[in-house]
Amino acid sequence: MSSSKSKTWVLAEGKDVGELTLNNFKLEEREIPKEDNLKNGEILIKLERTAIEPFIKETMKNTKGFAPVTKPGDPIQGFGIGQVIESKNSKYPKGNVVWGFFPWSTYAIIQEQSVWSDITNYPKEYRSDFLTNLGMPGMAGYIGLMKYGNPKPGETILISSASSTVASVVAQIAKLKGLNVVGLTSSDERIRELKNLGFDALVNYKKYDLNGLSRAIKDATPKGIDIYWDNVGGDVSDSVLPHFNDQGRFIICGAMSMYNDPSTNKGERIYLHALDKQLNLKGFVVLYETAHFSETLKQLVEWKKAGKIKSGRIQEINGFENAPQALLDLFHHKFFGKPVMIV
Numbered sequence: 001m002s003s004s005k006s007k008t009w010v011l012a013e014g015k016d017v018g019e020l021t022l023n024n025f026k027l028e029e030r031e032i033p034k035e036d037n038l039k040n041g042e043i044l045i046k047l048e049r050t051a052i053e054p055f056i057k058e059t060m061k062n063t064k065g066f067a068p069v070t071k072p073g074d075p076i077q078g079f080g081i082g083q084v085i086e087s088k089n090s091k092y093p094k095g096n097v098v099w100g101f102f103p104w105s106t107y108a109i110i111q112e113q114s115v116w117s118d119i120t121n122y123p124k125e126y127r128s129d130f131l132t133n134l135g136m137p138g139m140a141g142y143i144g145l146m147k148y149g150n151p152k153p154g155e156t157i158l159i160s161s162a163s164s165t166v167a168s169v170v171a172q173i174a175k176l177k178g179l180n181v182v183g184l185t186s187s188d189e190r191i192r193e194l195k196n197l198g199f200d201a202l203v204n205y206k207k208y209d210l211n212g213l214s215r216a217i218k219d220a221t222p223k224g225i226d227i228y229w230d231n232v233g234g235d236v237s238d239s240v241l242p243h244f245n246d247q248g249r250f251i252i253c254g255a256m257s258m259y260n261d262p263s264t265n266k267g268e269r270i271y272l273h274a275l276d277k278q279l280n281l282k283g284f285v286v287l288y289e290t291a292h293f294s295e296t297l298k299q300l301v302e303w304k305k306a307g308k309i310k311s312g313r314i315q316e317i318n319g320f321e322n323a324p325q326a327l328l329d330l331f332h333h334k335f336f337g338k339p340v341m342i343v
């Protein structure tokens with residue numbers, strides 16, 4: 001493919017609602033847009049990096065879920081960082097660097113509402129943080145915990161997919177707020193590293209069958225669970241249900257084990273657990289919490305500057321051609337840290 005053209009990954013015809021395969025993606029070559037192609041308010045960006053995220057699978061479904069739907073033939077979309085190379089928007093002049101919800105396209109025309117922030121004036125070393133702790137995962141962690149978790153000092157929070165970017169933010173904020181922080185993750189190696197990120201205790205859920213996992217969770221949370229921050233769903237979360245305290249808060253942030261799994265295993269039912277413990281269940285999606293973005297970013301940047309929140313771990317992926325494979329790999333525990341495509 002010629003480098004003077006723009007490359008775009010689009011959703012192939014014949015959408016797959018089950019497990020993703022490379023056949024769901026098609027690489028197209030297009031002319032790089034010119035200034036004349038821009039309407040008032042639009043900018044042209046050169047994509048620098050884009051995060052490979054679980055929610056992208058959700059945009060590829062036939063039916064509307066929690067994320068905007070991508071139609072066959074349209075570009076795959078995700079959160080990225082790009083340089084403005086042409087502009088018809090005075091807020092985002094040529095040369096600036098912006099972060100937002102951008103197509104998987106090496107060059108793309110972007111409308112103002114897709115830009116989440118102009119990050120030109122932040123230190124250069126913060127750039128990648130806008131795809132991790134200061135970005136959409138960080139915002140989800142902060143808004144979800146503070147708005148719906150109602151965290152109180154001395155309480156216990158259990159966080160699933162503990163090695164995820166969202167979990168690392170939630171754990172560090174929960175620790176700052178004086179909670180006992182427990183995590184569920186998939187390997188002993190991850191446990192060793194996560195101990196530096198706010199977790200007081202961690203359980204390797206892969207070591208147990210479901211009964212064993214339930215006992216291990218009970219042992220790791222001797223005072224019971226006040227907040228369960230769920231990123232994983234499925235069998236792992238079923239094992240958590242018996243261990244809530246009364247008035248526990250069950251924050252459903254994600255379902256890593258279920259997005260890419262077409263199986264029909266429906267697992268344990270939540271009803272009696274929710275009734276017995278008078279649980280507060282809250283599913284939330286950060287895309288619909290825009291009213292809190294500026295105060296959240298201010299707080300996260302303040303904590304970062306003060307060294308209270310460490311940067312999220314990143315796994316760099318080189319080669320724009322490799323983006324679809326990276327999305328497939330994301331659902332198979334291939335990454336420890338946010339996979340970021342360097343364009």
Ligand SMILES: NC(=O)c1ccc[n+]([C@@H]2O[C@H](COP(=O)([O-])OP(=O)(O)OC[C@H]3O[C@@H](n4cnc5c(N)ncnc54)[C@H](OP(=O)(O)O)[C@@H]3O)[C@@H](O)[C@H]2O)c1
Pocket residue numbers: 052053054055136137140160161162163164165166167184185186187190231232252253254255256257258284285286287330331332333335336337338339
């Ligand atoms: N509600 C919202 O607004 C919102 C916003 C952002 C993200 N999220 C959700 O939050 C969760 C974490 O997102 P992220 O961006 O932080 O993810 P991430 O950094 O890419 O981490 C993903 C983690 O998921 C676990 N995992 C991977 N494959 C899995 C599988 N097949 N089954 C079970 N677990 C698997 C692994 O954790 P372990 O090895 O530790 O198990 C992995 O580190 C996702 O469910 C995502 O959809 C929700």
